[in-house]
Amino acid sequence: MISAAALEPLLARHESGAWAPEALHALDTGEEFPADAVAVLDDAGLAASYVLTPDSDFPALVDLIRTVARRDLTAAIAHGKTFLGSVPVWIAGTPEQATRLAERVRAGDPVCWGLTERDHGSDLLAGELAAVEEDGGWRLDGEKWLINNAGRARLGCVLARTDPAGGARGFSFFLVDREQLPPDAWQVLPKVRTHGIRGADISGFVLHGARVPAEALIGAPGDGIGIVLKSLQLTRTACVGLSLGAADHALRLARDFTKERELYGRRLCDLPHIRRILGRAAAAALTAEAVSSLATRSVHAMPGELSVTSAIAKAYVPTTVQDMLGRLAELLGVRSFLTSPPGGGFAKLERDHRICAIFDGSTVVNRTALLTQMGRLGRLLRRGTADTDAVRTAADLTTRPAPIDPARLTLTSATGCSLVQSLPGAYEGIRAHGHPELTALAETVLETGWQLAAELADFIPVSGGLPSTAFRLAERYERLYAASACLRVFLHNPDRPAEALAKDALWLRACLAHLLDLPDTPAYDELALAVLDWTGPGFTLLDGAV
Structure with a gap:
């Protein structure tokens, strides 16, 4: 299986061919699928990393996604969709199903995920595509729409209504193999034109009397919605790699522009205001990386809390990176609007990244999921109950992750969010360092945590809808998670940055200042200098290894 460290130079060797920015731009303009770029990923064996086994390294998978995304989000999303489409089998399939699918995935066969429908969007309980038992197997009829790789995929994990009455136990998953169907049983719908990722295969399909064998059923009849919710815990966590790659790309463009551009006889990067913008953008990128690191390692160390962790990561990371892109657009000025290389790289990046906050549950959907557990999260935050051993394991980036065990995934977290709940211990660790400014920042973070905990004492989810103020609580909890992640990465990895x-x-002073929304701090200027001197492919805390 290829590593991120090996994939980066491989892609660099194709910069004059399939992975040339000009070639990818031309395909985007023509709304054409980046087939040659995807073929390079296939030849590199990237798909093998999408096969989830107990020995899989989830952070390493996200690093690979990040490596591809920093060059082109369209190709990253198109190729990575196979992981998303396969997850239900890794979560709930039989060993035989997993073995068969693993062979196909490693061979490069794309897999799509058939969840959403034209008239129902993310309301999966309203889905109409139906499966009926027939002749020892199942017959599937209906439409799935806005499906990535719907036309290219050889296989699809399809959610179908198996009980006409619907409900939480009325849906099931099926692994459908197009090659085992008559040509008219899986009809591909026309490509949908999109604002970003224009070359991606976003379309849909209609199943007409598609007969599949009994072994195509994933899990038991009625397990579909539960499988979806557990699968999303992994797919949402994996999606952070896309945003981290976009952040790398954006910072590189901004670094190059500010170093090369002169204004009134001075380089832009020599202007204090420009350095402040660049430094705060870099701080946002590093907080996103800290959140991503803890979330991806939690797949191994704290799988029972992923219903919370994945919702936080999927809401926080893409939203933070999109805000960061907005800051850098101000810095780039008119260059951020150009649509042709070399200046047009940012415009494509900015619109491509917008989809990252939408698929696999939008920011609102993820914050809603978080709010459904907010009462318990508030109680456990006030008590300070936490699995501190698991937190240390997740935060120590030098240790090999424990085996992945999908059986430990749960629909809700009985233990809340140990990372946030262990915040008092993290503060004590920072105080022991004896750094006055850092201690003051950490103390402010702790105070915001206690304030949020007190406000959550009165929080009760409202049936039929949540007030807008509730979403502000979710956003504050995400920031508390981000601050806790930064503190723990600092405490448990003194030799990594x-x-x-x-x-x-x-880095920690800048990140905490950013999370506390402090607009003016010398740390931003200092961090900007680090960006200007940065030469690696990814702007990272991890020893430049990404």
Whole structure:
């Protein structure tokens, strides 16, 4: 299985061919699928990383997604969809189903995920595509729409209504093999034109009397919605790699522009205001990376809390990166609007990334999911109950993750969110360092945590809808998670960040200032200098290894 460290130079060797920015731009303009770029990923064996086994390294998978995404989000989303489409089998399939699908995935066969429908969007309980038992198997009829790789996929994990009455136990999953169907049984719908990722195969399909064998059923009849919810815990967590790659790409464009552009006889990067914008954007990127690191390692260390962790990661990381892109657009000025290379790279990146906050549950959907558990999260935050051993394991980025066990995934978290609930211990660890500014920032974070915990004491989810103020609570909880992630990465990885970021706790001071929404701090200026000197492919805390 290829690593991110090996994939990066491989893609670099194709910069004058399939992965040339000009070639990818031309395909985007023509709304054409990046087939040659995807073929390079197939030849590299990237699809093998999408096969989830107990020995899989989930953070390594996200690093691979990040490596592809920093060059082109369209190709990353198109190729990575196979992981999303396969997850239900890794979660709930039989060993035989998993073995067969793994062979197909490793061979490069695309897999799509047939969840949504034209008239129902994310309301999966309203789905109409139906499966009826027939002749020892099942017959599927209906439409799925806005499906990535609907036309290219050889296989699809399809959610179907198996009980006419519907309900939480009225749906089931099926692994459908197009090659085992008559040509008219799976009809591909026309490609849908999109604002971003224009070359991706976003369309849909209609099943007409599609007969599949009994072994195509994933799990038991009626398990479909539960499988979806558990699968989303993994897919939402994996999606952070797309945003991290976009952040790398954006920072590189901004770095190059500010170093090369002169205004009134001075380079842009020499202007204090420009450095402040660049430094705060970098701080946002590093907080997103810290959240991603803890969330991806929680797949191994705290799978029972992923219903909370994945919702936080999927809401926080894409939203933070999109806000960061907005800051950098101000810095780039008119260059951020150009649509042709070399200046047009940012415009394509910015519109491509917008989809990252939407698929696999939008920010609102994820915050709603978080709010359904907010009462318990508030109680456990006030008590300070936490699995501190698991938190340390998740936060120590030098240790090999424990085996993945999908059986430990739960629909709700009985233990809440140990990372946030262990915040008092993290504060004590920071205080022991004796750094006055850092201690003051950490103390402010702790105070915001206690304030939020007190407000959550009166929070009761409202049946039939949530007030807008509730979503502000969810956003604040996400920031508390992000701050806790930064503190833990700092405490448990003293030797990982590059010297330019580690000196005088620079990266942590900048990240906490960003999370506390402090507009003016010297840490942003110092961090901007680190960005200007950065030469690796990814702007990262991890020793430049990404």
